[in-house]
Amino acid sequence: xxxxxxxREGFSEAWDSVLDGWQKLYRRxxxxxxxxxxxxxxxxxxxxxxxxxxxxxxxxxxxxxxxEQVIVRLEVPGMEKEDFxxxxxNDYLVVxxxxxxxxxxxEGQYHITECAYGSFERxxxxxxxxxxxxxxxxxxxxxxxxxxxxxxxxxRRKIDVAVK
Numbered sequence: 001x002x003x004x005x006x007x008r009e010g011f012s013e014a015w016d017s018v019l020d021g022w023q024k025l026y027r028r029x030x031x032x033x034x035x036x037x038x039x040x041x042x043x044x045x046x047x048x049x050x051x052x053x054x055x056x057x058x059x060x061x062x063x064x065x066x067x068e069q070v071i072v073r074l075e076v077p078g079m080e081k082e083d084f085x086x087x088x089x090n091d092y093l094v095v096x097x098x099x100x101x102x103x104x105x106x107e108g109q110y111h112i113t114e115c116a117y118g119s120f121e122r123x124x125x126x127x128x129x130x131x132x133x134x135x136x137x138x139x140x141x142x143x144x145x146x147x148x149x150x151x152x153x154x155x156r157r158k159i160d161v162a163v164k
Contacts, residue, residue, distance in 0.1 A: 034057055034116075034120050034121075034122050035120065035121075036099065036117060036118040037118050037119050057115075057116030057120075059074055059075060059076055059095075059122050060075045061122070063124060063126070063127065065128060068149060069148055070127060070148045070150065072093055072124055072146040072148070073145050074124070074143070074146075075142060076139075076142065076143075076144050077142030078099055079097060081137075081138075083100075084097045084137070084139065085097065086135070088130060088132035088135065088148070091126050092123050092126060093123070093124045093146060093148070094122075094123050096119070097119070099118065128151075130151060131148070131149045135147065
């Protein structure tokens with residue numbers, strides 16, 4: 001039979017493991033957590049569902065840095081390209097939009113709502129200085145892709161070094 005100290009040690013090890021897992025999850029997802037607030041007024045039924053499904057949601061992003069540009073990919077399914085407002089402020093890409101609720105049927109009720117709806121703003125840090133006036137964006141299959149050419153000062157230069 002286990003002693004009280006053995007039970008305490010086992011509980012402490014289990015708790016440390018759970019805490020470590022939550023901390024790893026937080027570090028990976030902290031930037032992706034995005035606040036959704038209820039958008040423009042819709043029908044009463046749609047507004048009620050949108051209010052219930054607003055709150056925190058995840059908009060996962062990838063930032064890729066190559067020699068010439070910074071590429072940002074953001075997962076935002078269920079939107080149209082016209083729904084986005086993009087802006088570069090200092091060293092951040094600011095993505096704003098509104099994910100609208102679209103009813104698939106007139107009858108029935110939602111029992112589980114895990115999708116987030118409403119207005120959102122996601123701020124993504126950029127690793128290099130970019131030229132915002134030359135940025136290009138596209139939206140396809142739920143992925144927003146933003147290509148931001150680097151400023152001349154930020155571009156990597158190849159320098160040949162002679163070995164003696």
